[in-house]
Amino acid sequence: MDFTLKVWRQKPGTQGKLVTYEAKGISSDASFLEMLDVVNERLIEKNEEPIAFDHDCREGICGMCGCVVNGYAHGHQGGTTLCQLHMREFSDGSVIYVEPWRAKAFPVIKDLVVNRSAFDAIITAGGYISIRSGSAPDGNAMPIAKETADAAMDVAECIGCGACVAACPNASAMLFTSAKITQLALLPQGQAERMTRAQRMVRAMEAAGFGACTNHGECEAACPKEISMDNIARLNREFIGSSIKK
Amino acid sequence: METKPTFYSTSVGKKVVMAASGFIVFGFVVVHILGNLQLFLGADALNQYAAFLQGLGPVKWTVRVLLALSVLVHMVSATQVTLQSWAARPEKYAVQRFQETTYAARTMRVGGPIIGLFVIYHLMHFTTGHCHPVKDGFVENSEGMLNVYNNVVFGFQDPLASVVYIVTMIFIGLHLYHGLWSMMQSVGLNHKKYNHWRKVFAVLFALFVAGAGISLPVAVLSGWVVPV
Incomplete structure (x- = not known):
């Protein structure tokens, strides 16, 4: 061809x-x-x-x-x-x-290669859980409903490629950030930092210079893992909730 | 300890404020258009309704101030969010194609200013009368009460004015369609079971407001509604 x-x-x-x-x-x-x-x-x-x-x-x-x-x-x-x-x-x-992906937060390094460190900054800000060190916990010690596990897995599929930012008319990173916040908010392990996580990750996202979501839906259409923009509503809910409580 | 940003300093917070202020204006628009539809009930109905509203005094001014503030807050938050997004993509794509976004979503930033200018014109047309075709001020009836009914009919008998209203109503419909379901997304109102109702709600109200708004000038221009 x-x-x-x-x-x-x-x-x-x-x-x-x-x-x-x-x-x-x-x-x-x-x-x-x-x-x-x-x-x-x-x-x-x-x-x-x-x-x-x-x-x-x-x-x-x-x-x-x-x-x-x-x-x-x-x-x-x-x-x-x-x-x-x-x-x-x-x-x-x-x-x-x-x-290349075009966004202020993703500066071009060379040709089609962009620097996606802004995503790392968002993860570092709150995309983690506190775990006890020591021996591995018993497999069935923490009951999690199948539906919840599936929903968390759907967002855990995010590979952090940045297509959501690239496709967004606003160059917003809301789908990425919402996938990470949702994954941890759904599971019991994520509850300890739940309130600070939403605050910190949203702040890191804003500081990186991404745009603002206006619900076009281009992110979920471009996402190679077909992550739903329903998660963006959850991010908003988590952020509003944590702003009221904290 | 790190300092926490204020709620409003984030785009998420700005959009919650934009959603809330927009919802207040939306509520007014629905009541306003329902009131205006009384044009079809005849001169007495509309004029009595107008006199009732004018007689509200302090309530009327409270609503006016609340609305003006809501519009202002809506415009400021929308402008800030827009500027943030424009800054987020300094270099444009040579080719960019869309898959899911709608015409309504992409015209929010054009529709907003158009609707804003229309509101100014609308106030000068029917509230202050500066742009009204009856040059010597508004038509009054024998008791010295404003004859709102005739003012509306004379106002819409100018085809240019009617076209301005009809075109703006289309933009208001588009703005409401995207704004109404998007607003729920922005405040986190989202549930798999009810999500499709958000779009149904948005379509119904957008069609109602735009349709009702278009019906008034059309009724006058077609000669269905005539001065009394």
């Missing part, structure tokens, strides 16, 4: 721009990242700088990869990370725009 790529190229400390590359003879079974690998090998052969992009597991579970492809975070296919998107999903001969 042949494609024309318009790829965002940006060196540290400079303005970026879209550069056109021809990607010819690409296998329809190649993933999007494998297609970029092929393009990069050809660039290296020509002594040109390869396109920098983030990746790690390439099986959709690590949260490292991700670009905005033709205007969609992780591409147009729902519930998929970019590494799991295959070139057969694109029409032969088409033009593909490849851009």
